[in-house]
Amino acid sequence: MPEFRRDPVIGRWVIISSERGKRPYDFISQPEEVKKAGCPFCGGFESKTPPEVFAYRDPGTDPNTEGWQVRVVENKFPALVNTGDADKNETGLYQSMNGIGAHEIFIETPEHAMEIDDLPVEHVGLIFKAYRERMLFNQEDPRLRYVLIFKNVGQKAGASLSHSHSQLVATPMIPKRIQEEMNGARDYFYKEHSCVFCDIVSRELEAKERVVWQTENFVAICPYASRFPFEMWVLPKYHSAHYYQSTDAQLAELGELCQYVLGKLSKALKKPQYNYMLHTAPVRYREEGYGNAVEKDFHWHLEIIPRLTHVAGFEWGTGFYINPTSPEMSAQFLRE
């Protein structure tokens, strides 16, 4: 019997339909070809990218030369540009606005064919620290309202280069997806006087069946109303609305947990294509009419979605998802 499940944050319904016959092994991927020749993200080819805006590098080395561990550059083909004003044009029915913002690339390692789960844990921690640094930098810009960090791995997941990297896009408005989460979290707080994400964490730690892994301060779960097979959320066990407020120690621990669970995913499904997206509270929510409550009811987290199924007419038409593998089964498979 299939089952509808309601996401407790934004109210989105998902159909858990394990009967449709997809078992974890059905999703094991074929290896993707790794192209190395001419890769602009490799160490030694620093001149082939736009100039670096940030890096963790060996003492005494110069920007845009070798000797770095994590390097951040502007996107050569940015979706948004950082010059101009966020002017709105309204002509009756239609409204437009200049495409201002920021679009940066985190080159996660100078070595080709090394994914996050192949890197030493300390190195992964540096990537998560670099996210915080660029978030802090970009949220200084008064024109911007939100800084999104995400990662595309594999062509199907939207990556055009195979060298391990992630991205930052800063936008002059709060994303719809984040606004839905903020509204859902707010409604929950009014009703229950607690953070919905904190309540999810306690519930999951107690039930255990959807927990993939945990450290002292973080937990990775397959969420109750997972949209996709092997979808995972990584949440701090402590309450925090803003990723940028994380300490070095917390981010090192986050790196450790992510390296471990992405390694599990990679081993279980033979390097599947995936995306991850960091969900954190907006930086200028007061200007958007949100009060201080955001601090109390929002809770940052990382969403990891392997790209194993096709989003089709049903999902586009409804905003609902059909997930052929239950999160309990996904979590068990990843744990073992």
Next chain:
Amino acid sequence: MPEFRRDPVIGRWVIISSERGKRPYDFISQPEEVKKAGCPFCGGFESKTPPEVFAYRDPGTDPNTEGWQVRVVENKFPALVNTGDADKNETGLYQSMNGIGAHEIFIETPEHAMEIDDLPVEHVGLIFKAYRERMLFNQEDPRLRYVLIFKNVGQKAGASLSHSHSQLVATPMIPKRIQEEMNGARDYFYKEHSCVFCDIVSRELEAKERVVWQTENFVAICPYASRFPFEMWVLPKYHSAHYYQSTDAQLAELGELCQYVLGKLSKALKKPQYNYMLHTAPVRYREEGYGNAVEKDFHWHLEIIPRLTHVAGFEWGTGFYINPTSPEMSAQFLRE
């Protein structure tokens, strides 16, 4: 300079980023292999599908035998099943519900390797009439709130069989995506005292630049805030909330227009993979707390989305879309 554009219905922002270098010709697809052997949807193989629930067929022919033009059967692997009650289970934080509903397949022609745009216009009209008939049938079920019609063409678009077909899924709740549209249309009506879709139609017919084709009662446009290259919406020029209220003559004309614009898409991009989804008002909106206003402010339409770009971390994280081809350019390319 890229540009943000706001969808006037649900408020979703899109970045029109023509500068990213994608031109219409970049999206031309490679032909997909057509597998015919063992296809259960071909004429003569009626016994290989679940029994038919509806068909347009030659006079004197029996159900589940040859002699049909359009044939509707239950999905062999349904996402939702039509037995049981829509019982909700609430255990504190989480809410679940039985996966009841309906899932039917419209086999659009007995001939393999014939797509909608290859069929005679009268035949396409029959497909659109079959949608109405199955909608009317399924909305009699008091447990159900919404009947979605959609079509997946090609593997990337989620189709598992290449024989031309579309689907019906009826759900016990109003889809999130439809609810967002209803809310957007309602807000617009309160402010402007008119239907937002009617206003879009007049505006587009006047501006002409985003119109792909029109007949007396229907128009196909590339919407102002298109999420994807070559996205098209087909709308009736007259106001109507409910697809099921369309007359035979209107649906014959809709078939004619769709056959034409899908043919244009097919020729322009060499049979790209695509989805289309019918957006119509819910059948039992009063039970969901909506009043009669739905009749005034909602307007049914068909959304066609070619699957040419990858939905990646940015789209998943924000609910926004990056579209590398402006709708003006898409419409022009399709017209010519």
